[in-house]
């Protein structure tokens with residue numbers, strides 16, 4: 001137990017009923033006792049034990065904008081770049097049409113999916129060869145779509161940076177576009193680490209696939225970070241807020257010490273009714289069509305004691 005006599009003299013454990021935003025209609029929690037316990041542990045542990053691990057596409061970006069403006073994925077941003085040869089764009093679309101249905105098929109096993117995803121990312125990298133590319137192009141497109149990050153992401157990330165809480169943005173998408181989007185949205189802070197797929201160049205301007213190792217949907221977890229500086233940095237941060245929009249994102253913190261406490265927040269939008277059970281078994285907190293960062297922000301405010309407004 002993490003409740004010391006000293007602490008309990010001053011503060012009673014918080015109850016979920018006391019946190020309005022976690023009692024809203026679109027916030028679904030399967031195991032309320034568990035979530036309540038973790039939140040109290042996080043509050044007691046304070047921000048020095050906290051780290052955040054977040055997916056990028058449709059987690060930091062919105063799943064839906066209020067005016068219907070498009071939200072491209074990081075790969076989508078790249079594929080909009082004007083100078084790309086048309087046969088490359090055509091091949092990329094063909095691969096998408098083959099592999100995307102496999103990625104999201106609820107009836108295909110994870111092993112089979114992982115095999116197919118390695119094929120997709122490998123072929124996608126092989127297509128990225130034999131032509132020149134200027135990274136400035138990504139910047140222009142990213143600037144155009146910077147509006148598509150979730151409401152209040154700026155406040156959340158600013159606070160996380162002020163408190164030196166490490167944020168790992170873990171993306172199986174294209175890191176060059178993730179970085180550019182974060183930069184143009186004013187969200188790229190020094191406490192942040194982006195682990196993703198980055199373009200590789202040969203002779204400075206000639207594209208040469210992705211840098212290794214390839215990060216795909218089914219190997220995206222902290223095991224990949226063993227031996228890196230980041231792994232050492234966050235090793236003692238055993239209170240983890242994880243955010244994702246895909247079921248596979250729930251495994252992003254696999255590889256952290258087993259004594260860690262992980263609070264998993266899942267953003268659900270597409271086919272919500274069909275997926276709600278699975279999301280509720282996979283994530284601790286499921287938010288249905290919530291296009292904001294209000295829940296993680298409210299939790300951060302509770303943890304840091306700076307809780308002037310609770311929603």
Ligand code: MG7
Nearest residue numbers: 057075076092096120121124172173217
């Ligand atoms: N995804 C994966 N790959 C590609 C690609 O080459 N082009 C496009 N447009 N999308 C791709 O954020 C990661 C997501 O990006 C998609 C290789 C996958 O659906 C993956 O979940």
Ligand code: MG
Nearest residue numbers: 055057058245
């Ligand atoms: Mg995503």
